[in-house]
Amino acid sequence: MVGDEESIAQVLNRLRRAHGQLAGVIAMIEQGRDCKDVVTQLAAVSRALDRAGFKILATGLRECLDESKKSGDPLTVAELEKLFLALA
Template sequence: MVGDDDAIAQVLNRLRRAQGQLAGVISMIEQGRDCKDIVTQLAAVSKALDRAGFKIVATGLRECMIGAENSGSEPALSQAELEKLFLALA
């Protein structure tokens, strides 16, 4: 993600949001809140982390392909490596 300041800012924003949501989940558990509310908030944390991960992979893919096109070389990551990264988020 080197060089894409906008993408980095978006990822950091999503991760900070997830961090705040996770702190909220911890607090809810400590307070003995309803299980349904905790699970709902935990799902929001999970979704925020997934979105951050997909953004990182997508940005890396774009940078990898653009870099290869500009240099005329092979992409830094193979198709199998990219697939593995996406599957790691599933």
């Protein structure tokens, strides 16, 4: 991933948090915890991953566009839409 160090650190923190939350969900299922609690925690994992993805797109979009121009293989509107919709 390309971007400034602060943005990368934020993405990594979000992903580490999601990793811990997912481990918690797995443990909850193994322990036979209440469905409501498991789903609530799973939703938190999903939001954390979504936020990380949006941060990656927001920070990396300019670099992606610049790199694609330099390489002679520009990103199309359809490709950009596909990246955004992949997070929807």
